Amino acid sequence: MNLDYSVILSKLPILLDGCWVTLEISFFSLLLGMIFGIAGALCRISSNPLLTSIAFFYVWIIRGTPVMVQLFILYFGLPQLGIKLSSMTAGILGLAINTGAYITEIIRAGIQAVDKGQMEAALSVGMNYRQAMVRIIGPQATKICIPPLVNQFIMTLKNSSIASLVTITELFRTGEQIIYTTFRSFEVYTIIAVLYLIMNSVFMIIADNLEKRMARQ
Amino acid sequence: MSYIVEMQNVYKSFGAVDVLKDFNLNLQEGEKVVIIGPSGSGKSTVLRCINHLEPIQSGKLYFSGQQIDEKSDLCQLRAQIGMVFQRFNLFPHKTALENVIEAPLVVKGMTRAAAEQNALELLQKVGLSDKTGSYPRELSGGQQQRVAIARALAMNPKIMLFDEPTSALDPELVGEVLLTMKALAEDGMTMVVVTHEMGFAREVSDRVIFMDQGVIVEEGSPTEIFEYPQQERTKSFLKRIRH
Numbered sequence: 001m002n003l004d005y006s007v008i009l010s011k012l013p014i015l016l017d018g019c020w021v022t023l024e025i026s027f028f029s030l031l032l033g034m035i036f037g038i039a040g041a042l043c044r045i046s047s048n049p050l051l052t053s054i055a056f057f058y059v060w061i062i063r064g065t066p067v068m069v070q071l072f073i074l075y076f077g078l079p080q081l082g083i084k085l086s087s088m089t090a091g092i093l094g095l096a097i098n099t100g101a102y103i104t105e106i107i108r109a110g111i112q113a114v115d116k117g118q119m120e121a122a123l124s125v126g127m128n129y130r131q132a133m134v135r136i137i138g139p140q141a142t143k144i145c146i147p148p149l150v151n152q153f154i155m156t157l158k159n160s161s162i163a164s165l166v167t168i169t170e171l172f173r174t175g176e177q178i179i180y181t182t183f184r185s186f187e188v189y190t191i192i193a194v195l196y197l198i199m200n201s202v203f204m205i206i207a208d209n210l211e212k213r214m215a216r217q
Numbered sequence: 218m219s220y221i222v223e224m225q226n227v228y229k230s231f232g233a234v235d236v237l238k239d240f241n242l243n244l245q246e247g248e249k250v251v252i253i254g255p256s257g258s259g260k261s262t263v264l265r266c267i268n269h270l271e272p273i274q275s276g277k278l279y280f281s282g283q284q285i286d287e288k289s290d291l292c293q294l295r296a297q298i299g300m301v302f303q304r305f306n307l308f309p310h311k312t313a314l315e316n317v318i319e320a321p322l323v324v325k326g327m328t329r330a331a332a333e334q335n336a337l338e339l340l341q342k343v344g345l346s347d348k349t350g351s352y353p354r355e356l357s358g359g360q361q362q363r364v365a366i367a368r369a370l371a372m373n374p375k376i377m378l379f380d381e382p383t384s385a386l387d388p389e390l391v392g393e394v395l396l397t398m399k400a401l402a403e404d405g406m407t408m409v410v411v412t413h414e415m416g417f418a419r420e421v422s423d424r425v426i427f428m429d430q431g432v433i434v435e436e437g438s439p440t441e442i443f444e445y446p447q448q449e450r451t452k453s454f455l456k457r458i459r460h
Contacts, residue, residue, distance in 0.1 A: 120270055121306035121365075125320035125372055126296030135323060139310045 008187045011178050018174030019195055025092055025170055026157040032096035033156065037103025044108045055104060062101035068162050070094050075166040091163035099156045106152060110145035111137060143214050150207040154200050161196075171195060219282050221246045221376055221407055222267055227276035229262055229431075236262045238431040240276070244376070249408045251418040251439075254428035255454060260411040263428075264378040267409070268298040281375070296324055299369030303381040305361040307353040313340060313364045314349040317371045325372070332371075339367040343397050359390030363397050376407040383414060413458065419443060427451045 008015075043055035062070065075090035085093065114137050122132035164173035175192040179185050222244040229237040236259045244250060252260045265271040266278065269291050278285045280294055308316050317336035321327040327335075340349055343363035353361050362382055369377060379398065383391040395417050402408060402421045412418065418425055418439055425442040427435045427450075435448045446452045 115306070117302060117304055117306035118308065121300075121302065121308070123270060123291075124268060124295055124298070124300040124302075125368065126292045126324040127320065128292050131323050135319070136308055143310075 003187060004184065005187050005191075007182050007184055008178070008191055011182075014178065015171065015174055015191065015195060018169065018171035019199065021168065021170040021174075022157070022160050022172075022196075023199065025088075025095065025160045025163055025168065026153075028092045029095035029099060029160070030153055030156055032092065033099035033103055036096060036100025037107050040100060040104030041107035041111060044104060045111060059101045059104050062098055063105075067094070067098045067159055068165060070098055071162060071166050087163075087167045091160075091166050091168045094166075095156060095159060095163065098159070099152060102152050102155075103149065106145055106148045107141065109148075110141040113144050114140045146207070146211050146214065150204065150211075153203065153207075157200060157203070158196060220244055220279070221281055222409075223277070223279035224263075224266070225277040225279075227266060227273050227278065229259075229266060229271060229273050235431050237266070237273075240432065242426075242433075244407065244409065246375075246407055247405050248424065249402050249422045250410070250424045250426060251422040252409065252411045252426045252428055253413070253415075253418065253442075253454075254426075254434075257430075258428040259431040260428050261380050264300070264380050264409060264411060267376075267378060268295050268300055270300075292324065296320070296372050297375045299366075299372060299374035299377040301362070301365050301369055301377065301379045301382045303384050305353070305358070305365045305385070307361055307365055307368070309353050312350050312352055313345060313356070313367075316353070316364055317368045320368070321371050336367070336371055339370050340364070342370075342400070343367045344393070357390060358386045359393045362386065362394045366394075366397055366401070370401075376409070377401065379408065379410040379412065381411050381413070383412065415443065415458065427454065429454070 040055045040058060043051040044059075046052060071090065071094040074085060074094045075087060078085060078090075118136055118140065119132055122136040123129075127135070160170060161172035163170055164176070167173075169177070171192060175188045179188050182188070220243045222242070224240055224242040227237050227240040228235070229240075240259075240263070242263065252263060254260050262271060266273050267280075269278075269285060269289075272287060280297070283289075285291075285294055308319065311319060314333065314336055317339060318327075318329070318332040321332040321335065322329065337346070337349065340346055343366055345360060345363055345367070348356060348360060348364075351360075353364070356364065366377075366382075382398070383394050386394065391414070395414060398408070398410070398417070399421055408421075410417070410422070422439055424436060425439050426433055427442060427446075427448075429450050435442065435446060435451045442451065443455065446455060
């Protein structure tokens, strides 16, 4: 066996740059994905059949197709229709659309898991639908949604490695480039795995604390 | 003679099931009405139609002389009608005090100071001055229901609807809630109470309504209904619940 991590350690600054890009993609796609998810969930439970079916088709199509195909359509497919997105835009947008569909389902389930009596009680004291959603249902649904959302956030961070295929030089692609010059596949891939693990662990610790704090409330 | 609530020929169904059929009810201000009847007779639905938690399919509904339909300002209607639920439905993420001030703050736009002062008085009235900072899960069922009553009263309603307010309580906790309701009745509140508590009905109500299968079978004073029921269905119902 002939493992040599010293070569890779010298490349650590480049890998950390990759981590930064990964975090950037993940952050913006999750931010956007949350917006899509909240909007999607509200459409899904609305009484307007048009909104309900739009949200339904969104979730259906995205959940039923691979995230890689979705990204490729955005980045390699759309230029044929005259829409050219930068790799970063396509990557973030694609991941956001993808994670947004799952978040739609998470939030919808969270809202529907709140006891029906809560909405009735809120309405019975004279609140309108919006006030009831924001002040009564929302906070309770948030608490229910946090564990599955944490899962989804972790999934998205890992899925961001697929953005390497649309030429974004994030952590995974940075690693591949190092392999081209060093031929140290095992070392590089294990280092990449460790870096993903660290990023996710930090996030999990933060989420865990948040969850505990909310449970005390 | 104007009524606070008028229901005229109200019809309501859930799918193929007729819940209320050609239902009529007039309530005078200050009146205390108890509705009794077997489960599934439509008692709760009557209450839920009054504050429009359930839309009616046909018939007319008036509140304080004004007709209520889909286009009415339902928030304004409901702000004037207090409702107490079988399962309390307190807001679990808010303390007792926060539960009571929520609607005055959000719906009425009261200042926090005024809402809190009012809430503290109400919580004292229902005997819970020492529980203002407690969350619902830290309270017994009876205490939760009394907070729920205070929450409804905080909007200063013209009428209070009670939907089986003691049915979800342990037997030893029923008394404290009934006592609170009795005090409210003595203050002159207009009340419609769906309940199985015949003692309460006897003592507090001006009128008892016996419902079955979506219609009023018989109504009258507590003495008329409990001592001298005329209808067979009323007699057999009363016999069943007394055993």
